[in-house]
Structures are given as C-alpha cells and as structure tokens.
Amino acid sequence: MELIRFGSATVLFILSLLSSSASAFSGEFEISGLEIDAPFQADPKSTKNTTVSFVFNDQNTPKASPASCSLTWAVGLSPPSQSLPGVCSDRYVRAWLPSGTYNGVADFQIEITHTYEDNTIGDPPYNINTLFGFLNLTSGDAGEMSNYTCDMARANCRSVPETIMIAKVLYAFS
Numbered sequence: 001m002e003l004i005r006f007g008s009a010t011v012l013f014i015l016s017l018l019s020s021s022a023s024a025f026s027g028e029f030e031i032s033g034l035e036i037d038a039p040f041q042a043d044p045k046s047t048k049n050t051t052v053s054f055v056f057n058d059q060n061t062p063k064a065s066p067a068s069c070s071l072t073w074a075v076g077l078s079p080p081s082q083s084l085p086g087v088c089s090d091r092y093v094r095a096w097l098p099s100g101t102y103n104g105v106a107d108f109q110i111e112i113t114h115t116y117e118d119n120t121i122g123d124p125p126y127n128i129n130t131l132f133g134f135l136n137l138t139s140g141d142a143g144e145m146s147n148y149t150c151d152m153a154r155a156n157c158r159s160v161p162e163t164i165m166i167a168k169v170l171y172a173f174s
C-alpha cells in the first residue's frame, strides 16, 4: 500500500484535477481526548515544545482500533504542516496543521488523513481509499466552540472529557 507522502497543497491540486474520482464515504472522523499545551504562548521565556495530542476514530471503519496522535514542535518553529510518519500510533493515520492556520491554542486547524482498504470501491490494487478530514478548533475571541475549553493563563486547551468532536471528512482520494 503506497501512502501519500506529499503536502496538502499538492493533494488539493491533484484532487482538483481528479475531482470526478469520488469514492465511498459517509461517516466523519471522531476526535476525543484532545489537548494542546503551549508553554511558550503563556510564558515567552519558556523553551518547552508545543504539543497537540488526541485520539482518532473513523466512523467509516468502526471495527478499527482507535489511533493516538501527537504533534510537537519547538519554540520558534512552525507546526508540522505536512504528512510525516510517526505522528499517530496507526501508520495509516496522518495528521498535521495546515500551513498558516495556527494562531495559538484558541484558534487552529488540524487536517487528518486515514488510508484503508475498501473493497466496495474496486478490486486490489484499486481498493485503497484515503479520506481527508478537518477540525477547526476555536475558543474565546476566535469564537466559542462546544466541548473545547481553554485555560489561557497556561495556554492549555482540551476537549471536555467524555465528549467527541467531529472532524468533517471533506475529500476522498482513491
């Protein structure tokens, strides 16, 4: 199975060329246990990395185990903005923050892809489906979102325990 190894801009370009290659998906991605911690945003003297972590589930593949994902970046760097291996516990799940969308813990986006075999779309090797989901996280001045709370004094935000946030699946690529 060949995985995508290019940035979201390339993907969107390719998708625009292949916009007729629609494939099967009806569910969304479910995100739970999300936390972002940005010590440097709370204290400019901090040298600690910013981290975003969450648990991923795909309503399209209900039998698959949840994946845990964790993104981290150092003070002075931009968040990871392309698909890199090792971010999620399941190597067929990728996550990054689209370039230019990070405005601090209370206003950012996560893009997630999930690649899996779906025999309803074709016979091997034409049964590989990749879904692209997006989650916008906003709080406070950026606009309140349910089930996402921030402690701005610590620059720490998290999803409310026992709640699920929906990352809308906007594209499929197969």
Ligand SMILES: *[C@@H]1O[C@H](CO)[C@@H](O)[C@H](O)[C@H]1NC(C)=O
Binding pocket: 049, 072, 073, 074, 077
């Ligand atoms: C901090 O982020 C950098 C990438 O920007 C990474 O290489 C490094 O391992 C991270 N450090 C920790 C302690 O997570």
Ligand SMILES: *[C@@H]1O[C@H](CO)[C@@H](O)[C@H](O)[C@H]1NC(C)=O
Binding pocket: 109, 134, 135, 136, 168
């Ligand atoms: C996220 O926010 C951007 C910018 O406001 C918007 O273009 C996009 O449609 C939003 N995506 C979702 C899934 O709500």
Ligand SMILES: *[C@@H]1O[C@H](CO)[C@@H](O)[C@H](O)[C@H]1NC(C)=O
Binding pocket: 146, 147, 162, 163, 164, 165, 166
């Ligand atoms: C927030 O969580 C509650 C409880 O799980 C759920 O019923 C509600 O749909 C969630 N709201 C959003 C916008 O996801």
